[in-house]
Amino acid sequence: MATLLRLCTAGSVDDGKSTLIGRLLYDAQAVYEDQVRSVTRASRNRTAGPIDFSLFTDGLKAEREQCITIDVAYRYFATARRKFILADTPGHEQYTRNMATGASTANLAILLVDARHGLRPQSRRHAQIARLLGISSFVVAINKMDLVDFDRGVFDRIREEFADCLHGATLQPIPLSALHGDNVTAPSDRTPWYDGPTLVEYLETIDVDRRSATEAFRFPVQLVLRPSHDFRGYAGQILAGTVRVGERVTVWPSGHETTVQRIVTWDGDLDVASAPQSVTLVLADQLDVSRGDVLAVGAPHVASRFEAQIVWMDERPLDTSRVYLLKQTGRTVTAEIDRGLALNEIGAVVVTTARPIVFDSYARHHGTGAFIVIDPASSFTAGAGMIVQPARELVGAMDRPGAAERLAHVARTAATDTDAVTAVRQALEEILI
Amino acid sequence: MPLDHLHALEAEAIQIIREVVAEFERPVMLYSIGKDSSVLLRLAQKALYPGPIPFPLLHVDTTYKFREMIEFRDSYTAGIGARLIVHTNAGAIADGTQPFLVGTQRCCGLLKTRALLDALDAGGFDAAFGGARRDEERSRAKERIFSLRDARGQWDPKRQRPELWHLLNGRLRPGETIRVFPLSNWTELDVWHYIDAERIPVVPLYFAKEREVIVRGDALIALEQGFVPLLPGERPERVMCRMRSLGCSPCTGAVRSTADTVPRIIEELIAARHSERQLRIIDHDLDGSMELKKREGYF
Numbered sequence: 001m002a003t004l005l006r007l008c009t010a011g012s013v014d015d016g017k018s019t020l021i022g023r024l025l026y027d028a029q030a031v032y033e034d035q036v037r038s039v040t041r042a043s044r045n046r047t048a049g050p051i052d053f054s055l056f057t058d059g060l061k062a063e064r065e066q067c068i069t070i071d072v073a074y075r076y077f078a079t080a081r082r083k084f085i086l087a088d089t090p091g092h093e094q095y096t097r098n099m100a101t102g103a104s105t106a107n108l109a110i111l112l113v114d115a116r117h118g119l120r121p122q123s124r125r126h127a128q129i130a131r132l133l134g135i136s137s138f139v140v141a142i143n144k145m146d147l148v149d150f151d152r153g154v155f156d157r158i159r160e161e162f163a164d165c166l167h168g169a170t171l172q173p174i175p176l177s178a179l180h181g182d183n184v185t186a187p188s189d190r191t192p193w194y195d196g197p198t199l200v201e202y203l204e205t206i207d208v209d210r211r212s213a214t215e216a217f218r219f220p221v222q223l224v225l226r227p228s229h230d231f232r233g234y235a236g237q238i239l240a241g242t243v244r245v246g247e248r249v250t251v252w253p254s255g256h257e258t259t260v261q262r263i264v265t266w267d268g269d270l271d272v273a274s275a276p277q278s279v280t281l282v283l284a285d286q287l288d289v290s291r292g293d294v295l296a297v298g299a300p301h302v303a304s305r306f307e308a309q310i311v312w313m314d315e316r317p318l319d320t321s322r323v324y325l326l327k328q329t330g331r332t333v334t335a336e337i338d339r340g341l342a343l344n345e346i347g348a349v350v351v352t353t354a355r356p357i358v359f360d361s362y363a364r365h366h367g368t369g370a371f372i373v374i375d376p377a378s379s380f381t382a383g384a385g386m387i388v389q390p391a392r393e394l395v396g397a398m399d400r401p402g403a404a405e406r407l408a409h410v411a412r413t414a415a416t417d418t419d420a421v422t423a424v425r426q427a428l429e430e431i432l433i
Numbered sequence: 434m435p436l437d438h439l440h441a442l443e444a445e446a447i448q449i450i451r452e453v454v455a456e457f458e459r460p461v462m463l464y465s466i467g468k469d470s471s472v473l474l475r476l477a478q479k480a481l482y483p484g485p486i487p488f489p490l491l492h493v494d495t496t497y498k499f500r501e502m503i504e505f506r507d508s509y510t511a512g513i514g515a516r517l518i519v520h521t522n523a524g525a526i527a528d529g530t531q532p533f534l535v536g537t538q539r540c541c542g543l544l545k546t547r548a549l550l551d552a553l554d555a556g557g558f559d560a561a562f563g564g565a566r567r568d569e570e571r572s573r574a575k576e577r578i579f580s581l582r583d584a585r586g587q588w589d590p591k592r593q594r595p596e597l598w599h600l601l602n603g604r605l606r607p608g609e610t611i612r613v614f615p616l617s618n619w620t621e622l623d624v625w626h627y628i629d630a631e632r633i634p635v636v637p638l639y640f641a642k643e644r645e646v647i648v649r650g651d652a653l654i655a656l657e658q659g660f661v662p663l664l665p666g667e668r669p670e671r672v673m674c675r676m677r678s679l680g681c682s683p684c685t686g687a688v689r690s691t692a693d694t695v696p697r698i699i700e701e702l703i704a705a706r707h708s709e710r711q712l713r714i715i716d717h718d719l720d721g722s723m724e725l726k727k728r729e730g731y732f
Binding site: 002003071073074075076085097105222225226227231233235236264265266267276277278291328330366370372376384 | 441478479482484485606
């Protein structure tokens with residue numbers, strides 16, 4: 001059974017990223033002969049060796065003319081062991097936005113550096129963005145080794161620089177020449193001092209984080225399906241965890257508990273389903289559940305003020321006096337943000353939404369901790385956000401003497417779950433004021 | 434245990450389809466009768482089950498499609514109870530538009546792009562699903578899952594919205610629409626593996642058999658339309674072949690093949706060294722021609 005690995009690449013201009021990807025595609029035979037022919041033809045206009053591999057990836061006419069990569073491009077290749085989806089992100093001025101986009105769906109990042117230059121400020125920045133987006137596995141591809149005579153000292157020095165910069169992450173440094181193919185698919189005899197895996201070997205075998213199926217269950221309702229009077233199902237994709245028929249789940253933000261009666265799919269009912277399956281759940285109780293509600297085991301946060309990291313992606317800067325739209329899971333609400341940010345800037349902010357949203361910290365669950373900010377005037381996706389925690393004043397209030405005890409008491413003495421939710425909410429408001 | 438890659442792609446496509454049904458007023462599914470459309474249709478059935486597909490299918494018929502495609506279209510869509518809209522640029526056909534008379538670019542422009550834009554306009558559709566994949570062609574590799582089109586249906590690659598995680602921004606300004614590509618992350622091989630695993634019916638033209646064609650360079654051209662001119666020395670021949678990609682019969686070349694079942698097609702593809710769109714004559718008009726057509730409103 002072939003599994004799927006999603007990865008993204010980052011590197012500074014001229015580090016040879018497009019060349020490396022072109023080489024990966026070519027060696028994995030994901031590039032076909034007629035594409036090779038059309039690229040060999042076009043290569044005559046440029047100076048990049050016999051086959052210019054970057055022409056496989058630069059899709060737009062302007063890119064081919066200016067020899068740059070404008071936008072995120074997605075590439076697909078497969079080996080006998082694995083399928084790969086690769087987000088190729090450009091290394092020039094728009095890189096923060098594009099890097100964040102590519103990294104948002106990736107399990108692993110390839111950081112490409114030119115052996116002659118080592119770790120530059122931009123590489124450091126790429127690494128930080130990838131870390132911010134939650135990537136913890138990195139390949140440091142030290143490219144153009146042929147231009148430093150495959151010098152082991154150069155490799156070791158760059159490897160150590162990255163080890164410092166990516167402290168706590170899983171790191172695999174590999175000495176490469178993308179242009180000549182050294183250590184891409186086949187081990188190079190020009191790096192006898194390197195006994196690690198080739199790039200492809202490493203990508204094929206690395207065990208990326210697969211914890212999502214064992215995490216607490218999170219299921220945002222995308223769509224309520226009511227094809228007939230006797231069927232009411234909640235359609236969505238399981239973002240984290242596993243659900244079983246007969247299991248107790250809670251509907252948020254209402255806090256109602258119910259039991260999963262059926263897990264419905266076109267291929268027949270299931271007894272159990274896990275992330276990232278798309279299923280339809282039928283619940284035992286008649287509850288008011290709609291798009292944007294979250295079915296969960298355990299308690300996500302429900303709040304309308306929270307701290308987040310935002311990557312700003314719009315040329316028009318973030319304006320604290322404007323009201324934005326915020327989309328998180330299946331819910332879109334209006335929101336205000338307490339701090340201005342310019343294009344490609346990343347900042348810690350406090351977001352206030354008009355209605356409470358159901359969330360987890362991004363570090364815990366990407367699916368329920370991520371949001372986008374939409375400019376209501378242009379409808380552009382202006383920001384990408386990662387929730388850190390409920391706003392500090394909420395957290396702070398909980399630390400006041402007796403606050404937790406009071407809430408526990410209120411919850412314990414309520415007659416029903418619904419009463420408990422109402423009473424706790426009321427008590428919380430009083431504590432906060 | 435992690436899902437295998439086909440189930441992961443399926444779950445993602447279903448999520449996209451449901452998101453459109455939840456957020457748009459009048460979605461429509463472009464149905465081109467090919468293998469990608471067949472997969473898309475199955476995914477729509479799965480996404481909305483146990484309900485019916487709540488949106489119509491739209492086929493832009495140039496009138497030059499293979500006969501077997503039209504037969505398949507009518508029987509298959511009726512069989513699954515889908516609502517089918519067929520639209521043709523009747524004016525252009527009446528004017529005698531055909532590729533050998535006006536050139537492939539103008540022919541496609543009138544019978545496909547113009548017809549598509551008119552049909553979307555007539556139906557008041559705000560979202561149109563398409564079966565395009567990013568691995569098909571290099572400008573498609575930059576395409577979004579929710580691809581924004583302006584009031585004239587045109588694509589601006591420099592004005593694309595960033596797409597992060599699975600959070601799709603479906604907000605439109607007046608006149609704007611989106612094209613939606615749930616198969617964005619699928620490859621040609623994924624599509625065939627899925628057709629095999631799910632036993633999805635496809636047009637018999639995909640399977641090898643002896644067909645009457647003319648051999649022109651590397652291309653095998655069917656003779657369904659009377660206007661296809663024979664060059665000196667060309668004669669119809671019977672050749673064992675199949676279609677790798679379906680389009681209009683005068684502009685879609687067949688490939689020599691003996692693959693007459695889905696598993697044999699998969700075997701052939703794994704061994705194949707030619708990309709699928711090579712035999713779609715229309716993409717070769719000039720460098721970047723797909724990008725130009727997309728900018729004009731093609732999907």
